[in-house]
Amino acid sequence: MQKMLSAAVRHTARSVRTCSSYVNQARYVFDLKENDDTCRQALKSGSFYLFHNLSPLIRKSENTFYTPAVSGPDLLQVLGSCGKDKLSLEDSVLLGCSESCVAEFALDLGSLEKSAIEQELSGKFTEIRNAIAKINGKMDAENASLLFRARSLLQWHDSHQYCSKSGKPTTKNVSGSKRVCHVNGLIYYPQMSPVVITLVSCKNRCLLAHQENFPAGMYTALAGYCEIGETLEETIRREIAEEVGLVVDTVRYSGSQHWPFPGSSLMLACQATVKDDKLQLDINRAEIEDARWFTLEEVTEALQMKTLPSKLPDGTLPVWVPPKFAIAHHLIQEWVQEQKALNGS
Ligand SMILES: NC(=O)C1=CN([C@@H]2O[C@H](COP(=O)(O)OP(=O)(O)OC[C@H]3O[C@@H](n4cnc5c(N)ncnc54)[C@H](OP(=O)(O)O)[C@@H]3O)[C@@H](O)[C@H]2O)C=CC1
Numbered sequence: 001m002q003k004m005l006s007a008a009v010r011h012t013a014r015s016v017r018t019c020s021s022y023v024n025q026a027r028y029v030f031d032l033k034e035n036d037d038t039c040r041q042a043l044k045s046g047s048f049y050l051f052h053n054l055s056p057l058i059r060k061s062e063n064t065f066y067t068p069a070v071s072g073p074d075l076l077q078v079l080g081s082c083g084k085d086k087l088s089l090e091d092s093v094l095l096g097c098s099e100s101c102v103a104e105f106a107l108d109l110g111s112l113e114k115s116a117i118e119q120e121l122s123g124k125f126t127e128i129r130n131a132i133a134k135i136n137g138k139m140d141a142e143n144a145s146l147l148f149r150a151r152s153l154l155q156w157h158d159s160h161q162y163c164s165k166s167g168k169p170t171t172k173n174v175s176g177s178k179r180v181c182h183v184n185g186l187i188y189y190p191q192m193s194p195v196v197i198t199l200v201s202c203k204n205r206c207l208l209a210h211q212e213n214f215p216a217g218m219y220t221a222l223a224g225y226c227e228i229g230e231t232l233e234e235t236i237r238r239e240i241a242e243e244v245g246l247v248v249d250t251v252r253y254s255g256s257q258h259w260p261f262p263g264s265s266l267m268l269a270c271q272a273t274v275k276d277d278k279l280q281l282d283i284n285r286a287e288i289e290d291a292r293w294f295t296l297e298e299v300t301e302a303l304q305m306k307t308l309p310s311k312l313p314d315g316t317l318p319v320w321v322p323p324k325f326a327i328a329h330h331l332i333q334e335w336v337q338e339q340k341a342l343n344g345s
């Protein structure tokens, strides 16, 4: 979280203490999570990212988009004019802290009237998933990952209002790092599901798939939820066999990303290969609409394509891959770069 905010969005934050190193920042955030009084104090000088029913407030500045950080006093003013009695700063959840140790929070203003807040704060509450194509490449990647974290946390709190054992309401601590049932003492921590996303390749071809619920023309690497008891490698092996009928030969970890759609997932991205005498696909149509082997040239072209490209003269859409926000894009790009390095181009 140390460099989450661009200079453009940090202007309203007031420095309250100095965090000269990443270790200091991490320990400050730990303190905020553990200590309700420290966190309550930090709310007064913190900066706030605002949402409305999980849609973040986004501002446009020339050709870029960003989420404005609103100061505590400014937010109190907005709440004062738009519905102070319905919400307080303590309904926020802690996201982390800036390099100068200003605590950063997210607050969902879904119980207030949207347009009045948008007008007051000169922004628009925008459903992130629908806006990805529009803001692709025009929003700082760190800003996007801050939005993903905030959305997941707010959604988790919204759906964990009651204890699954006692059925009674749960209460969040001030930072929102947990919820507690005061009847039986059960503690709930924000959860996420591990998901593997794998780019299967064989020499100079890689496998991309299209699902019915994807936007038209979008192809991506194969993904699937980890089942309880599985290792990462076992999930990859099972998902690839289930979805396209291939047997994975080698697996290499590539990177990870938090992904807040539809719930909170930790996407674990891997490169996998299959043997070149076993390339015949047997597509599971219940899960995948189409899957194909693509050449390096085809994938290079798809990477350069804008999201939601225009139709070709024959009425079909060219193949395109997920935008830079998605780890799938980086997985595909990594494979292209490795192939080009192998070919010496
Ligand atoms: N960031 C990125 O680059 C990308 C992210 N993704 C994400 O990866 C995720 C998984 O990919 P997908 O191919 O759909 O996964 P799967 O192939 O595992 O299929 C999804 C189905 O698995 C079932 N399921 C099992 N466990 C869970 C769980 N913990 N949460 C939700 N559903 C579960 C659901 O079935 P049922 O509804 O029948 O219960 C769901 O419809 C998606 O949410 C997608 O958004 C995908 C591609 C790229």
Ligand SMILES: [Mg+2]
Binding pocket: 222, 223, 224, 243, 287
């Ligand atoms: Mg899948």
